[in-house]
Structure formats: C-alpha cells, structure tokens
Amino acid sequence: MKIKSIKIKLALSYILIILISFGFVAYFLDKNLEENLLQEIKSSLLKDIDLIGNQLIIENLIKEDIIYLDSFSKQLGQKANSRVTIINTQGKVLADSDESLEATAKLENHASRPEVKAALDGEIGEEIRYSTTLKIDMLYIAKPIMYQGATRGVLRLALPLSNVKNTLGIIRRTILLSLFFALGVALVLGSMFAAGIIRPINKIMNISRNFAKGDFKHEILLASNDEIGELAQILNAMAKNLEEKIAQVQLQNQQSKAILESMIEGIVVVDSSNKIISLNSSAEKIFSITKESSKDKNFLEVIRNNDIEEIIKTALQNGKFISKELYLVWPLKKVFEINAIPIFENKTPSACLLVIHDITEARKLETVRKDFVANVSHELKTPLTSIKGFIETLLDGALEDKVNSRNFLKVIQEHANRLDNLVNDLLKLSYLESKEVILQKEDTNIRNLSKQVLDSFKSQLKNIKLNNELPANLSLKIDKNKIEQVLTNLIDNAIKFNREKGTINIRHEDLPDKIKIVIEDSGIGIPVKDIPRIFERFYRVDKARSSQLGGTGLGLSIVKHIIELHDGNVGVESTEGFGSKFFFYLPK
Numbered sequence: 001m002k003i004k005s006i007k008i009k010l011a012l013s014y015i016l017i018i019l020i021s022f023g024f025v026a027y028f029l030d031k032n033l034e035e036n037l038l039q040e041i042k043s044s045l046l047k048d049i050d051l052i053g054n055q056l057i058i059e060n061l062i063k064e065d066i067i068y069l070d071s072f073s074k075q076l077g078q079k080a081n082s083r084v085t086i087i088n089t090q091g092k093v094l095a096d097s098d099e100s101l102e103a104t105a106k107l108e109n110h111a112s113r114p115e116v117k118a119a120l121d122g123e124i125g126e127e128i129r130y131s132t133t134l135k136i137d138m139l140y141i142a143k144p145i146m147y148q149g150a151t152r153g154v155l156r157l158a159l160p161l162s163n164v165k166n167t168l169g170i171i172r173r174t175i176l177l178s179l180f181f182a183l184g185v186a187l188v189l190g191s192m193f194a195a196g197i198i199r200p201i202n203k204i205m206n207i208s209r210n211f212a213k214g215d216f217k218h219e220i221l222l223a224s225n226d227e228i229g230e231l232a233q234i235l236n237a238m239a240k241n242l243e244e245k246i247a248q249v250q251l252q253n254q255q256s257k258a259i260l261e262s263m264i265e266g267i268v269v270v271d272s273s274n275k276i277i278s279l280n281s282s283a284e285k286i287f288s289i290t291k292e293s294s295k296d297k298n299f300l301e302v303i304r305n306n307d308i309e310e311i312i313k314t315a316l317q318n319g320k321f322i323s324k325e326l327y328l329v330w331p332l333k334k335v336f337e338i339n340a341i342p343i344f345e346n347k348t349p350s351a352c353l354l355v356i357h358d359i360t361e362a363r364k365l366e367t368v369r370k371d372f373v374a375n376v377s378h379e380l381k382t383p384l385t386s387i388k389g390f391i392e393t394l395l396d397g398a399l400e401d402k403v404n405s406r407n408f409l410k411v412i413q414e415h416a417n418r419l420d421n422l423v424n425d426l427l428k429l430s431y432l433e434s435k436e437v438i439l440q441k442e443d444t445n446i447r448n449l450s451k452q453v454l455d456s457f458k459s460q461l462k463n464i465k466l467n468n469e470l471p472a473n474l475s476l477k478i479d480k481n482k483i484e485q486v487l488t489n490l491i492d493n494a495i496k497f498n499r500e501k502g503t504i505n506i507r508h509e510d511l512p513d514k515i516k517i518v519i520e521d522s523g524i525g526i527p528v529k530d531i532p533r534i535f536e537r538f539y540r541v542d543k544a545r546s547s548q549l550g551g552t553g554l555g556l557s558i559v560k561h562i563i564e565l566h567d568g569n570v571g572v573e574s575t576e577g578f579g580s581k582f583f584f585y586l587p588k
C-alpha cells in the first residue's frame, strides 16, 4: 500500500527514527549495564573468595573435617551473603552453606562442573549457570585452595543474578516508558510540523490545479523564502510563461485558421489511420460535406473517392509529397489537382495534409482557348482557300474571259469581305474580353438608337415588317456605341434568319431596377438543343446558311460580352419554325 499523505509519512519517519535510535540506545545500554553489573559482582565475589579462603584452616580441609567445614561455610556464607561450597580434589562436595549436612553428603560429584574443573587445574573458574535447585541464574566463582604447593581442594562462591535482572528490568521499563513518551511527542510534534509544511503545499496544489486547467488568473502567494517558497515562485513564473505561450499559440492558431478558411484550395488533414482531423470551408464546398459530420470519421466514409485515398496512403507510406490531377465525377464533374503532403512526428509520417485545387475552370479555359484557335484557323482558312483558288484560276487564264473573270473577282471580294468581317469581329471580341475596356456611358435615348440601327438595315429589309414599339422617352445611361453594336447584331440576325414577309418587333419591359429590351422575330427559330450554346463563340445552328449570309458566328458572343460589361444579362426564347425572342436586361 502506498502512503499518500505527507503528514503520515513525516510522522512515520519520526517514529522510525525514534524507534531506531531507541533501539540502539536500549541495546547498548542494556548490554553494557549487564556486563558492568556482572563485572562488579564478579570482582566483589573474587574479593570475598580471597577473604574466605584466607580464613579457612587448611588442615581441617585436608582432614575433611565435615563439621568444621559445614559451620565455616554457613558462617561465612551468611557474612558474604552468598553461597559457599567447599569441594575436595576429587570433586566431592564437603560442605555447602545452603545445604544441610545430610543433603550435602548426597550431592553429586562436582568435578565436572566447569568452574570446579578450572579450579582443580589451578585457575580461577567462573561460570553463569541456571540453578535447577533455586530456579535462577547463578554466578559461580571457584578458586583452588593451595597448600605447600599442592591443590588441597576448591572453594566456590555462588551468587544469584536476580539483582542484575531486577536492575536491568527497571532500566528496560524506564527505556520503554520513555520510548512511548517520545513516540507520543514525535507523533504530536511530527503532525504539527507536517501540517506546517503541508499548508503551503496545499495552497500550491490548489492553485496549480487551476494552472493545469489553463486558468492563470491567480498567483501562488507565499511569504516564506524556503524551498517551498521558491517552488511557488518557480510555478508562478512557469504559469506566466505558459499563459504567454498559450496566448501566442492561440493567436497563431487563429491566424492559421483564418488563412486556411480564406484559402480557395480545399484543405483536409487526415491522420495515419485515415481519420479526418480537420478541413476548411473550401473542402466542405468541394465535397458537399460539413466539418461537424466529417471530423474523426474515416476518409472514405466521408469522401467516397478511392483515388484520393490511394494518394493519401502512398504519401503516408513513402513519407513524400505527391501531386496528382484527378477527374471527379461525383458530386460534381470537376478536375482537381491534389497535393498530399505528409506531416512528420518523430521522423515518421503521422498525418497527411491534402491541398485540393479546383482546376476545372483553368482546364475549361484551356480547352476553350484551344477550340478558339482551332475555330479561328478554320474560319480563316475557308475564305482564304477560296480566294487563293479563284486567284489561281484567274492567273491560269480565266482573266482573259471577261464575263467570268468579273464573277470570279466578285467571289474573291465576297470572301475578302467575309475575312474582313471575321477579323473585325475577332478584334471586337478580343477588345471586349480584354480587361482594359472602359465604357463611355452617357444618357441615351434607346428608341432613337434603335431607330438609327433599323434605318441602317432598310435597304436589306426586303419585305420584312419592322415594329419599333419602344417609347419615345426611353432613356438609359449606357455606352452608346456598344449598345448600338448589340442592337445591330440582334436585328441583323432577326433579318437574316427571318422568313418572307416576316416581322420584327422591338419592345421593352420596365422592371423595378432594370429595363428588358426584346427583339422578336417570326423567323426560323432555334432548335431546343442548340439554345444553351447559342451565345458561344463560333456556334452556329446551320453553319452553311450562316456563312452564306455573311455570318461569322461571333455576333451573339459580342452581344453577351457588351451586355455583361453593362452589368446586365442576355437570354433567348425560341421555337423552331416560329421565331425567336432575344432579350437583354440593362440596369436602370
């Protein structure tokens, strides 16, 4: 079990220190005391044994005068306050202060007792032994009794060690008591000290918890200058630092977010397990998804495109940047340039950043440009080939044929005019498409302008009836020349594609913020399938007919451009065989 509280840990360590130090004290004190006491007893016994030995009448010992020896031992035993035993050289007990004469006679031979044995060998013997008679530890000291150079017997003194035990017992009890006392004091003082240490730590902990949650409002206020005070200061400094760093990171985050959100390119970040981590608004639009519904979901689950998933996989596997062009069919027909950039963490790719660039428009423009060049070349080639052919014919001798040569020249002129028209229209169109067009807007009476245009067509009208229904006061702020071009092109078409005895009506509709001008004819009309493409460059329903009528296929394109430059828009309603209604809106 782990102890969690410092208070308990401190108190326990105090107790441990006290126990260890008391243990040492008790052990050495106990040991020394016991030894000292024993030593003291021993030396007093040695003194006593000498004194008693000196008083013994050796002859009586040699004679083994039991009566004498018995009373001697009892008298001196009393005086010395110890047990006195006299033993002959064979180990037989002759007298014992603690035993009666009869009992002494029955005592077993003592020659084998270690202290007696030592004394019989001429040394002073001593031993501590448990006395089975007295049921107590006894200290035995034995000394040989010498006479005329020979050992005549052994004098032995014995003293119970109960005194030593008693004294030791008292001391041990005192030590134990003071141990308990010290433990009690240690517990109380230890808890008090611990509480003193814990108070500031608790304070630090409480405020640090706020730090951990990202709340750096409060500082740790501690008055002490010790290590804990220093710790508090370090934590305060750290919190301040962190707060600044977090603010910095947040700012950077916001900036990056703003950059990501404002990017036209779609951005998707996928982790190594193919989960979507983040994406920007452009990516939402491209794939028709939302951030909320895509986050933390598998890439394929959200964007069902195996090709993109394959790109991510390869980028993550190889840890290398990949760029690929993809044709998307779903949710929209689009062309994307997909850049997959692996993001490394500890040198291994942990995520993949996808930058999705919608290049549909660029590709479309490219195709349009290519088509345009092809169309222009083709349009130029036809009249040029004819001109070349007729000139060659003329040079080959047709020039002499007066009648035909004139006709040939007329055809050449026709084709040259066609070329001229084409180049003029192309120049107009390229100027309108260039960014440098500046509209010269002025208040213009639309009725007068359309009348002027209609008048210019009078010679070509044959039997087509014109109805100019525009009101006399219809005025708009427009670029007069350009709108004149619009009316010219539309009326020209209305005449060209009209039928015998047809009609052309020019009307207007007054709408809240714009004016709608309608040019309606009773001509051949336009097939439904061609209507959506009619304003495209060089698009013609019947190419041969248009060419024959001197058309270039650029008229409606020019109309569309001019109207759009005026912030308006164009349109057509038509029924094949019944006529067409071309209209355009101009803001008021």
Ligand code: ADP
Pocket: 489, 493, 494, 497, 498, 521, 523, 524, 525, 526, 534, 539, 540, 541, 542, 546, 547, 550, 551, 552, 553, 554, 555, 556, 557, 579, 580
């Ligand atoms: P073009 O020089 O051939 O007239 P435009 O761009 O003006 O070129 O017109 C493109 C094509 O649109 C024409 O070739 C014709 O097929 C069709 N178109 C234009 N105006 C009319 C109309 N009023 N009635 C029927 N078809 C028309």
